Amino acid sequence: MDRKIVLAGVGGQGIIFMTRMVGQTALNMGLNVMGSETHGMAQRGGSVISFLKVGNYRSAQIGTAAADVLISLNDMEFMRNLPYLKPAGLAVVNAPTGYRLRPELADYLTANGIEMHVVPADALATEHRLRGAVNLIVLGAAAVLNALPVAASDILETIKQVTPHRLREGNETAFSWGARAAME
Amino acid sequence: MKEDSRRLMLGNEAIARGLMESGCQFLSSYPGTPSSEILPAALKTIQELNLNVHIEWSTNEKVALDNAFAASLTGKRAACCMKQVGLNVAADSLMSAAYLGVVGGLLVISCDDPGPHSSQTEQDSRLFARFAKVPVFDPATPQEAKEMVAVCFEISEKYQVPVILRPALRVCHAREGVTLAPPLILDRPAKFKKDPSRWAATPRFRLLLHQELNKKLIALAEDFSNMPAFNFYESQTGQANLGIIAAGAPYAIVTDILVEAGIETVPILKLGTAYPLPERLIERFKDGCDHILVLEEPDTVIELLIRDKSKVLGRLTGHVPSAGEMTTDIIHNILSQTMAETKAGTLAPVDPAGQEFVSKLGLPGRRPTLCPGCPHRAAFYSIRQAFPRAIFTSDIGCYTLGLNLKAVDTVLDMGAGITMASGFYHAHQLDGTEKMIVATMGDSTFYHSGTTGLLNAVYNGSRFVLVILDNGTTAMTGMQPTPGTGAMADGSPGNRIPLERLIAGCGVDFIKVHDPYDVPTMIDLVKEAGEYIKTATPGIAVIIARHPCLIAHRRETAPFKNKPTVTAGCKGCKICLELFECPALYLVPGQDGTDSARVEIDRKICVSCGVCRFVCPEGAIEIN
Numbered sequence: 001m002d003r004k005i006v007l008a009g010v011g012g013q014g015i016i017f018m019t020r021m022v023g024q025t026a027l028n029m030g031l032n033v034m035g036s037e038t039h040g041m042a043q044r045g046g047s048v049i050s051f052l053k054v055g056n057y058r059s060a061q062i063g064t065a066a067a068d069v070l071i072s073l074n075d076m077e078f079m080r081n082l083p084y085l086k087p088a089g090l091a092v093v094n095a096p097t098g099y100r101l102r103p104e105l106a107d108y109l110t111a112n113g114i115e116m117h118v119v120p121a122d123a124l125a126t127e128h129r130l131r132g133a134v135n136l137i138v139l140g141a142a143a144v145l146n147a148l149p150v151a152a153s154d155i156l157e158t159i160k161q162v163t164p165h166r167l168r169e170g171n172e173t174a175f176s177w178g179a180r181a182a183m184e
Numbered sequence: 185m186k187e188d189s190r191r192l193m194l195g196n197e198a199i200a201r202g203l204m205e206s207g208c209q210f211l212s213s214y215p216g217t218p219s220s221e222i223l224p225a226a227l228k229t230i231q232e233l234n235l236n237v238h239i240e241w242s243t244n245e246k247v248a249l250d251n252a253f254a255a256s257l258t259g260k261r262a263a264c265c266m267k268q269v270g271l272n273v274a275a276d277s278l279m280s281a282a283y284l285g286v287v288g289g290l291l292v293i294s295c296d297d298p299g300p301h302s303s304q305t306e307q308d309s310r311l312f313a314r315f316a317k318v319p320v321f322d323p324a325t326p327q328e329a330k331e332m333v334a335v336c337f338e339i340s341e342k343y344q345v346p347v348i349l350r351p352a353l354r355v356c357h358a359r360e361g362v363t364l365a366p367p368l369i370l371d372r373p374a375k376f377k378k379d380p381s382r383w384a385a386t387p388r389f390r391l392l393l394h395q396e397l398n399k400k401l402i403a404l405a406e407d408f409s410n411m412p413a414f415n416f417y418e419s420q421t422g423q424a425n426l427g428i429i430a431a432g433a434p435y436a437i438v439t440d441i442l443v444e445a446g447i448e449t450v451p452i453l454k455l456g457t458a459y460p461l462p463e464r465l466i467e468r469f470k471d472g473c474d475h476i477l478v479l480e481e482p483d484t485v486i487e488l489l490i491r492d493k494s495k496v497l498g499r500l501t502g503h504v505p506s507a508g509e510m511t512t513d514i515i516h517n518i519l520s521q522t523m524a525e526t527k528a529g530t531l532a533p534v535d536p537a538g539q540e541f542v543s544k545l546g547l548p549g550r551r552p553t554l555c556p557g558c559p560h561r562a563a564f565y566s567i568r569q570a571f572p573r574a575i576f577t578s579d580i581g582c583y584t585l586g587l588n589l590k591a592v593d594t595v596l597d598m599g600a601g602i603t604m605a606s607g608f609y610h611a612h613q614l615d616g617t618e619k620m621i622v623a624t625m626g627d628s629t630f631y632h633s634g635t636t637g638l639l640n641a642v643y644n645g646s647r648f649v650l651v652i653l654d655n656g657t658t659a660m661t662g663m664q665p666t667p668g669t670g671a672m673a674d675g676s677p678g679n680r681i682p683l684e685r686l687i688a689g690c691g692v693d694f695i696k697v698h699d700p701y702d703v704p705t706m707i708d709l710v711k712e713a714g715e716y717i718k719t720a721t722p723g724i725a726v727i728i729a730r731h732p733c734l735i736a737h738r739r740e741t742a743p744f745k746n747k748p749t750v751t752a753g754c755k756g757c758k759i760c761l762e763l764f765e766c767p768a769l770y771l772v773p774g775q776d777g778t779d780s781a782r783v784e785i786d787r788k789i790c791v792s793c794g795v796c797r798f799v800c801p802e803g804a805i806e807i808n
Contacts, residue, residue: 019359024192030669033192034325035359038301046552058325059436064534065514071231080547083538108541131788169580 002055003149004062008081009073009094011038011048014135018071019050021139024055025150025158038062047077054149069147073121073138077107088113092142092182094121094134117145117182124177133174139177151181186312193362195355198326199265199293200225201362202333204235207370208263208291210255211239212248215661216267217302218356219295221263225661227674233367241673243268244598244632249277249292253346256290257383258374261337265293267302268309271634273598275312278346281314281391283384285344288372289337292318296352298482298509304597306507308352308483310458317397319404320348320459323413324435324481326360332414332456339407343400352481354433354509400729405460416454418471419569421736424451425471426528429466429486431455434479434510441516441531449529450519455480459487470495475526476504479518497522554585556768557791558654558742561729563700564591564669565764565799567651569623570710574620577604577690581626583653588595588765601625606646607636620714621648627683628658628666635690638724642691647698647723650711652683653700656735663736687726695724701731705799734791746794746807748785753804756781764799 004055005022016037023033036051045046051062062084070085072078075095076086089112093099097120101109109116121137124130130137136159156175164169193201200222203211204571213223223239230237238255242248248264255262266274273292275628278292280384294309313320321336323329329351336347340777367652381389394801408415417427428450430438435454442450453469458480470476470492478487478498497503497670502511504518511535554561564586567576577602578584578592580634586592603622625634630652638650658664658769665671670680687695700706713725732741760769760783768790774781 009550020192023359027190033361037194037357038353047550057440059433059440059512060325060354060360061433061437061512063441063516064536065538066512076547076550079542079545083539083542102545104541112499153750163225172320 003053003069004061004067004082005052005054005069005071005148006067007050007071008077009048009135010077011046013048013073014052014132015073017046018135018139019052021146021158021162022150023052024162025155027148028158029154031149034057034058034060042108044097047080049081051178069142070144071138071147073134075099082108085112085114088115090145090146090147091116092119092138092145093117093118095139096120096123096180119178119181121178123176124181125130128173128176128177130170130174133170134172136174137178137181140175141182142178143175143181144179185652190361192359194221194328195323195326195329195351195358195360196221197225197331198330198362199349199351201229201364202232202330203263203291204229204237204367205330206337207290207366207368208332208337209370209372210262211237211264212242212251213265214239214242214245214248214270215658215664216270216295217661218297218353219265219267219270219293219683220661220664221356223479223673224292229367229498229627231674235367235369239673243667245274246277249274249281252290253277253281253383255580256286256288257649258376259288259372260374260706261289263291263293265295267293267599268296269305269624270294271309271312273606275316278316278318279311281346282318283390283397284385285393285397286340286346287344287377289335289340290346291336291340291349292346293349294350295356296350296482298352298354299806301353301380303596303645306482308481309348310485311483311506313348313350313459314485316402318346318348319401319408320350320455321345322350322432322458323355324432324456326355326358327362328414328456329355330362335413339404343404345397345430346398352432354597363389388550396668399616401460405462406464408457408460408462409465411457411462415454415462415465419450419455421452424473426450426475426477426523426526427450427469428477428479429455429469430479431458431486432481434481434515437512437515438479440513441519441792445531447529447531450523454586455486457490458485463484463491475522475528477518477522479504479510479515536649543562551588552585553588553765553767554582555734555788556766557793557795558582559587559655559729559733560586560766561766562731562795563651563653563702563706563729564589564624564699566703567624567710568763569707571620571622571714574622575608577621577623577628578602578791579606579625581629581658582671583624584627589763595773598629599625599637601629602634602637602650605648605650606641609646609648610644618718622710623648623650625650625652627652627654627668629700630686631667631681635686638687638690638692641678642722642724645722647717649710649717650724650726651710652687652728654683654724654728654730655736656730657733657736659733659736663665663733683728684763687728691722692724692726693722694720695728696726697728698728699731700729701793701795703795725798729801730755744792746797747792748790748794748796748805748807750783750785751804753783753802754782754800755802755804756783757801758783759801760796760799760805764796766796769796
């Protein structure tokens with residue numbers, strides 16, 4: 001299943017880790033994977049963006065109105081990267097419960113048939129003492145919202161494989177809370 | 185040894201893997217984005233597979249290349265890696281090595297940064313290859329980069345010439361499922377065969393070596409015309425209105441665009457070797473097309489080298505932008521316009537509606553800043569407090585972000601924090617004006633290229649204050665060790681060279697070490713240094729602002745116990761935001777316009793270093 005995913009956020013939020021988890025899972029499933037990351041100076045608190053393409057692609061880049069999915073760990077970066085999302089695309093965004101979109105933005109999403117899901121990942125991270133795992137909460141939500149080309153259980157398996165022992169339980173829990181939040 | 189056949193790898197990791205699969209036994213590097221991950225990835229493979237390879241973080245890129253060159257002369261395969269501006273530093277070595285030639289394969293990996301995203305220029309290492317007259321390979325994907333490494337070594341040994349591998353950012357930091365092969369173990373004991381007429385050639389012999397090199401290049405161009413693994417096109421029936429010659433990431437992008445748009449009438453010649461240009465292959469491809477569009481980055485190389493340009497469209501004809509990264513959108517629009525112009529079919533241009541909509545939202549930009557608790561912030565704040573009107577020369581590293589604190593006026597290149605300070609001093613001194621100059625430079629940058637400039641400044645009688653921001657690591661590029669910490673590339677202890685000894689060795693008498701977290705005494709110390717340089721001989725004062733990087737040395741530095749709170753005394757003057765700029769400080773707008781705005785602390789990112797208490801003019805930040 002071909003899929004183009006844009007992952008956005010701010011330096012330090014763990015965007016690259018999310019990308020790796022999905023990419024590794026897809027690779028384990030025998031799919032072709034291409035991704036692109038931000039390193040260097042932008043990581044010092046700047047906007048970070050990562051592309052992930054699963055399917056028969058040569059390039060790791062994604063152009064305007066080409067992404068099937070936009071996953072953002074930050075609402076401002078969601079807005080900034082909205083042009084990547086194609087009409088009828090899917091957005092999964094970390095924002096507080098009851099988050100109110102600016103009216104012109106709501107109109108834009110409607111006009112383009114974009115489906116947006118809000119995940120209150122910051123609040124969940126605080127509530128369940130999962131500081132630093134906001135990325136995995138959002139990933140868990142994205143997985144059950146069919147945003148990803150691989151199954152949630154397979155991503156969870158990858159997370160178990162690659163995270164060091166002391167972080168494993170926290171990462172798994174975070175992923176599950178995200179999945180639960182999305183299903184509510 | 186269990187090996188998964190395909191591994192998700194960063195381009196840089198794939199290159200490192202390629203080195204080990206090619207029997208490379210010597211790898212030197214100086215870190216720089218986008219090249220920094222190559223050496224650490226090689227180390228991982230070396231440890232994983234228990235290989236006998238010398239790796240080192242060299243003190244700079246020229247040092248790295250000289251070392252690798254010598255290793256090649258013993259018959260071993262050697263490589264050095266760097267970012268593109270690092271190749272400027274190594275240029276002296278490269279130019280000469282091209283003439284002398286090599287014995288064991290020698291690979292110079294120079295990573296370009298179209299954009300630029302993390303560099304001072306968008307220079308093209310392929311032009312350096314032409315300048316030095318050495319062959320250059322230009323991969324389009326991580327998998328191809330790994331395959332090229334093996335061929336680079338073969339070519340280097342076949343022609344006894346150094347070879348450049350030039351991956352650009354979008355290959356270095358692309359991630360792909362890469363097919364692995366076992367490592368290659370070459371049985372080549374180090375054996376240097378003396379030949380002074382070659383290895384220490386005088387100018388008379390250099391002419392002969394130049395002539396030899398030219399012959400190699402002619403043969404190489406022929407080889408490159410017959411290298412279907414990297415240089416190829418699918419043969420067409422009939423004449424095409426438009427053909428494309430594409431290299432590197434732009435090749436991958438343009439291929440995807442054409443496939444997704446279902447366009448089959450525009451053939452692509454993929455070129456993985458820009459120099460020497462495979463002219464025979466190119467001419468054959470050109471014959472089948474009425475027009476040729478060249479897509480390459482960041483600069484013009486293939487297009488320049490094609491002799492008959494009558495069919496050629498590119499940067500020289502204004503079809504391709506001459507600066508900036510070749511993004512998917514930019515390539516899409518170039519293609520759309522050129523296809524229309526040459527009647528090669530139709531491709532709708534990128535719809536700008538989404539971009540226009542978002543630009544109207546007026547989203548604030550997010551500029552990079554120093555981390556919360558970064559010791560550089562404390563040092564910059566103190567420097568500016570001591571001499572608000574000084575000229576602030578600075579350098580390359582995290583501390584370039586001292587710009588945000590208005591304590592950085594100039595950034596030229598590695599080492600220029602010191603050399604520009606002495607230049608500024610002498611220019612003002614011509615007019616008899618006294619201008620306070622405070623230079624800043626990081627510890628790793630000082631080891632890279634600080635001493636030569638400092639020696640020069642002392643020798644020629646300059647006067648300025650130098651603050652070395654010593655955080656015990658090469659922070660910006662990912663926490664590589666420095667000679668000051670003494671740890672070597674594999675983490676084992678090397679011989680530590682303290683900054684103090686080095687600076688004293690440069691002839692400086694005023695050397696003070698201070699923790700910049702203690703802001704009041706840091707300000708006093710900078711002022712004292714400023715007084716000292718007015719009369720002392722030599723007139724250079726060096727302050728080593730020493731406090732470990734919070735990211736690299738988290739265990740030794742944290743947790744802090746100076747938890748700051750903002751009291752009712754905050755008047756919302758914004759001085760802490762503008763001159764200190766800690767990301768944990770933010771402005772809370774006043775309510776209904778009645779109360780004035782005030783500053784608050786973001787507990788999620790505050791590290792409780794407490795340095796901000798020294799900054800508030802109202803004393804409204806307290807520690808508890």
